[in-house]
Amino acid sequence: MTPATTLLPALLGLATGLSLIIAIGAQNAFVLRLGIEGRTRVILPVVLICALSDAALILAGVLGMGALVAAAPVAMVVVRIVGAAFLVGYGLWAARRAIRPGALLVTGSPGGTGLGVAVGTVLALxxxxxxVYLDTVVLLGSVASQQDAAERWWWAGGAMTASLVWFAGLGFGARLLRPVFARPGAWRILDGIITVVMIALGARLAFDL
Incomplete structure (x- = not known):
């Protein structure tokens, strides 16, 4: 196998993974907020959790677990209801931060998100x-199955790399926005956006839209 035949599926996996991950979602919104807080001790494990979770789900898709997920509608309904409740709850929490000035974070202050809360939240999100299962396991798994057996793992490696690069860039690159968020009003706007995203996603899950 030549470098060209391995590079092409890897790049295809990278592009496919990025096309799914970059879309605005609960996970991205949470990582963005942590990145703006600038707490490296918290960001690193959260980025690793996001990337390793995606890697595990992509691996499951490549190994053919997508059919199993699609065949378990009852389990998916339970996950959907619990996930919707969590997203709406987190959205209301963000709304409280946006509405009540006393709950706002001042960049660089010790009142940022703690490690335990951050890890628990990103695992739930x-x-x-x-x-996540439908997009990553089923969709990416079906795309991976279209690759030749020898190229499939290069494709999966590209998709996993996309996840790591995106979340690392989002988490550690967000600190460039910290001068903007030195103003409390900017935090209120960000939390307002997060409120809308979380509650909209929660409603979408709850009503299976």
């Missing part, structure tokens, strides 16, 4: 979202 990742694994309680049924669209």
């Amino acid at each position: 990742t694994w309680l979202n049924p669209h």
Whole structure:
């Protein structure tokens, strides 16, 4: 196998993975906020959790777990209801931060999101979202199955790399926005956007839209 035949499926996997991951969602909104807070001790494990979770789901898709997920509608309904409740709850929490000035974060202050809360939240946002299984396991798995057996793992490697690059860039690159968020009003706007995203996604899950 020549470098060209391995590079092409890897780049295809990279592009496919990015096309799914970059879309605005609960996970991205949460990582963005952590990145703006600038707490490296919290960002690093969260980025790793996001990337490793995606890698596990992509691996499951490549190994053919997509058919199993699609064949378990009852389990998906349970995940959908629990995930919807969590997203709406998080959205209301963000709304409280936006409405009440006393709950606002001042960039660089010790009142940012703690490690335990951040890890627990990102795990819930990742694994309680049924669209993660449908998009990553079923959709990416079906695309991977179209690749030749020898090229499939290069494709999967490209998709996994896309996840790592995106979340690392989002988490650690967001600190460039910190001068903007030195003003409390900017935090209120960000939390307002997060409120809309989280509650909209929660409603979409709850009503299976």
